[in-house]
Amino acid sequence: MNMELFARLAFGIYAVVILAGGALAVSSPSLIRAMVGLVTALFGVAGMYLLMDATLVAFMQILIYVGAVSVLIFFAIMLAHASPDGDEAAPASIWEYVRSGLVFVVPVGVVALTATVFPVDSMPLPKQIGPEALGEGLLGPYTLAFELISVVLLAAMAGAVLVAFERRKPR
Amino acid sequence: MSPLSWYQLVAALLLGIGLYGVVSRKTLIGMLIGVELMLNGAGLSMVAAAQLTPMDGVLGQLGTLFVMGLAAAEATLVLAIVLVVARRMGNARSDTVSELKG
Numbered sequence: 181m182n183m184e185l186f187a188r189l190a191f192g193i194y195a196v197v198i199l200a201g202g203a204l205a206v207s208s209p210s211l212i213r214a215m216v217g218l219v220t221a222l223f224g225v226a227g228m229y230l231l232m233d234a235t236l237v238a239f240m241q242i243l244i245y246v247g248a249v250s251v252l253i254f255f256a257i258m259l260a261h262a263s264p265d266g267d268e269a270a271p272a273s274i275w276e277y278v279r280s281g282l283v284f285v286v287p288v289g290v291v292a293l294t295a296t297v298f299p300v301d302s303m304p305l306p307k308q309i310g311p312e313a314l315g316e317g318l319l320g321p322y323t324l325a326f327e328l329i330s331v332v333l334l335a336a337m338a339g340a341v342l343v344a345f346e347r348r349k350p351r
Numbered sequence: 352m353s354p355l356s357w358y359q360l361v362a363a364l365l366l367g368i369g370l371y372g373v374v375s376r377k378t379l380i381g382m383l384i385g386v387e388l389m390l391n392g393a394g395l396s397m398v399a400a401a402q403l404t405p406m407d408g409v410l411g412q413l414g415t416l417f418v419m420g421l422a423a424a425e426a427t428l429v430l431a432i433v434l435v436v437a438r439r440m441g442n443a444r445s446d447t448v449s450e451l452k453g
Binding site for chain 2: 259291
């Protein structure tokens, strides 16, 4: 019982961290501050993975998203000559706020309504799946997906190099 | 509400926040941040559905790992595109790219 209370408390803290980080990520006028908000939200999602006993996914979240993807986006901000006083500082019209708010409200409302009208009963405790079961899955039934994702990654890296390649100007 | 519903609600909020970012941001990098938030919402929803219902848990966790790999590939390509746009047009705003001539 005590542990259940603790889990509920941890869930609440992670939810607050995710929502605060996400709000900062989409509303800050400075892109660097927005990235700090994104990293905060990513850490909150990793905490929720830990709470659901998906340990490997949680550490992969920190390793891939916080370690690699956010560093890539920081590089993009640096290379795109971001202005120090914020690229998003220009005021928006009322219509833009209405449009953005509508896009936020409609999907969240549909999912929240579905979750309350058709409640799904879930197991009281999450399943325990170790890394060895995931490895057997990768080398067993999901080998094709595993190989295809490496091909996709190779194509993406080669394409990125090709797109960003600066051809030397003839003199 | 069951624990699964709470997790799905947080995932839906992440999706909504990401969509809000994609629509309201004016720079390409701001839109990319919104896309990353949406992908995280999808991963959270998949892991919650796999871990808290009697379905195959390995499938859900591996699916989330594949989503992370795809997100890494997508971020690399967007970095290259932002680099090219910033080099040719001086900044990486979405309205400068949408002009046909100028």
